[in-house]
Amino acid sequence: MQYRLDHSDLSLVLALVRGRSLARASEMLQVDVSTVFRSVRRLEAALGIALFEKSRRGYLPTGAAQALAEQAERAEQALDAARVALEQGEQVVSGTVRLTCTDAVLHSLLLPALARFMPNYPALTLELATSNEFANLSRRDADIALRLTNSPPEHLVGRCLGTVSYAVYGREEYRQPASRDPARLPWIAPDDSMPDHATVVWRRQRYPGVVPAYRCSSMLSVAQLTQAGLGVAALSDFLAGDFDGLVRLSEPLGGCDCELWLLTRPDCRALRSVQTLFEELTRTVRIGSD
Template identity: 40%
Template sequence: MKDAVKTLAWDDFRLIKAVAEARNLPAAAASLDVNHSTVFRRLRQIEAMLGFPLFERHRSGYVLTQAGEEVAALAARVDEDITAVTRRLAGQAPAPAGEVRIATSDSLLTDLLMPMLARFRLAHPAIRLDIATGNAALNLSRRDADLAIRATDAPPETLVGRRMARIAWALYGTAAAVPAPADLLAEGQWLSLLDSLGQLKAARFLRRQVPPERIACKFDSVHALGQAVEAGLGLAHLPCFLGDTRPGLRRLAPPEPDFAADLWLLTHPDLRHTPRIRTLMDALAAEIARMQPLIEGQRPLVMES
């Protein structure tokens, strides 16, 4: 195999590496800026020259054989060496660049992440952010998103990431629109979340403890729920990073430990070393660490009568 590999040119290694990463010929051809037929023909020539197959053709795509894994690993090492030499000759490594797709919830985005992302863009203008808000779990394996910022106690096992904080929830209202704290459960008008967010612990609590006729409104977003409390529509449990930063709200009870959830930065294992994604994850991790006291509700509770 050593003698055979010596006959390969760098363009052959690039082609093998591209097919190994894309696992299909059209995507590999696109990454190399050549025709699909060119990749197919050249791959057959390389395998014929080496005398053994590099890939097995499955319905799911092109899968490396054991010999193919060795050649692809060599191609990756050669590519890294060439890139390192090129950067040294240029005098500095290029700044991370490209698009990062972010999936998160509206409340996390608007009430916590937005200033962090603004500072990140100032520091890294070559990285473009494509942000999707919602509560549906996007498929990072299919590249629906590159980075997920989620509140969950059970992140998918197929993803890797960092647990950044424990999101605290507490009860909030406005001074003008709520009864005395002792009468909340008995007399207060409550706001809740629709069934689409029924998995949240605060929503489950209201279903168990508050009669339906006492729930004035339901919302399909935590951000809208916070706005409704601030407008005086009623009481609601909210994340402390939202409730404690709204001047029109006041916390009416200590955080409920049973309502808390972990805040995660998650990505696909294949993407975690991508420079633009690693740069964004590191920046957000540092920002969120500084905000941890707010996220975890660590402030004195001021009760007003």
């Protein structure tokens, strides 16, 4: 008969993964070292697999142990949420919500919003993933998405939180006389992973001969290189505003305005955790304001 894991097994594995030694694991579990040693050997025998490899660096977890530790952490979070629910009453919002957005949106818009309200929800856990694709939400790998798009997918529901504008930014030394050709400046741009980004389309139309000196896989990296003084870039106003030393070198770029959408799947709207996060983000995400 196949061995059935219990809570004590998961706690044992998690303690040894975290502690990397019998001594530290025994302190976490409040048992003696010999008990931890015997328990690990007994669990490995029951499962028929090795969970740890002994080395000079201590007890190194195998892939199986890492997988069990991840499940143990989730169980630990669930127990913590249950304790909070008992302490605060039935109205507490708990559970795990998976949210996806781009790294630029995470850095400049989402994190400030989360700092405003997440302390009010100690039993609510967020799993954050940065991606440029809607696929995460469509495949049910995420519950909520914050996306810059003028054409949100029809199978998702959501709200438009505002419109984002773009302009050319760089350090003060790149502020140019009217007679100087912008095409001669070193440009920093998204790489081929974002061929349809609004700034890429704009640059190819406006300066078809420009070959960027630097290409990045994210807009956050584009902004970081621009702040370092390596060149100029077309950036959203909300992102550029978070980087000291960047100045606007152009008027708003025509045809680049993009809406910020907060999106979810219809089946998620009934979940209290998702609905709570959705409403809080609607209220607290700010574009171009404090």
